[in-house]
Amino acid sequence: SQKIEQNSEALNIQEGKTATLTCNYTNYSPAYLQWYRQDPGRGPVFLLLIRENEKEKRKERLKVTFDTTLKQSLFHITASQPADSATYLCAPCESWGKLQFGAGTQVVVTP
Amino acid sequence: DTAVSQTPKYLVTQMGNDKSIKCEQNLGHDTMYWYKQDSKKFLKIMFSYNNKELIINETVPNRFSPKSPDKAHLNLHINSLELGDSAVYFCASSQRGPRRGSDNEKLFFGSGTQLSVL
DSSP states (O other), rough: OOOEOOOOOOOOTTSSSSSEEEEEEESOSSSEEEEEEEEETOOOEEEEEEETHHHTETTTTTTEEEEETTTTTEEESSOOGGGGGGEEEEEEEOOOOOBBBOOOOHHHOOO | OOOEEOSSSSSEEOOOOEEEEEEEEEEEEEEHHHHHHHOTOOOOEEEETTTTEEEOOHHHHHHHHEEEEEEEEEEEOOSSSSSSGGGEEEEEESSSSSSOOOOOOOOOOOOOOEEEEE
């Protein structure tokens, strides 16, 4: 069966450091992958999309990589700030209209 | 101004009751979705509509029935509520359904409806 695995343990990181989150998937052949941020009591908010033919994508302090051989995407937050504290969800997309999400990794950035 | 709005935000009800959750988007999007987020925080797709046509219907009990009166609205009706239905339900929309990996396919979510069945 298809699985999307993200580290279930919270990532505690000091302000200014780089946070790296992992998304592994099995029994998927996604054409692309999206990353979202979710704050408590809110819906997810889109951050970045990376296609299978793109190795890396950047947006401000965010960077995403996509390795279809390893079946893995890495999400980096550089120069992290307390405002970056949230849960980050990855969502590989394979078939039309069906975006499935991982359970997310909580990031806690302390001053 | 809210792009995707769903009501109510909280819904507490007894087992066996029937309830509805409403969703509206003012983004002019063609595709709308219902997702369920359980206690383990997995977001699972339930339904997807494109221009009022049902295009995704996951393995969801037939007690759940979506209705799309027009492409800006997608409501969710739940019959005979069970304890296991307790979760947060999110409505979402996108300009186009996920397919080719363009930014038109990113989802905009509502703020969720927390359903508690007692």
